[in-house]
Amino acid sequence: MTVLSIPRESIERISTMISADNDPTQQNVEFAFTVNEDRPSTWEPGLWDGAATLRHGRYRAKALSPILGTGAIDLLPGTYQVWVKLDGPFEDPVIRAGAMIIT
Secondary structure, three states, X not given: OEEEEXXXXXXXXXXXXXXXXXXXXXXXXXXXXXXXXXXXXXXEEEEEOHHXXXXXXXXXXXXXXXXXXXXXXXXXXXEXXXXXXXXXXXXXXXXXXXXXXXX
């Protein structure tokens, strides 16, 4: 699992790679950020990273709005779990994509 360290003053989008046998980019993608091992209850919209998406069966998804600093979600310093959820026609996978440390 990837661990990302980001200064609290940074304003940027968080992205993650999704491995899939079939192209998931027609599905809605959402992100959640939780403390410790808490389960997500609030999801934020994400998007697929256009031309940079496909890399050998891996697709890049990113949080739609900046999440730090003056972004849509203001996270205090600490460690957060990054979650990704896909809204598919037959499955709705929820994936723990890594950890993020806000310094």
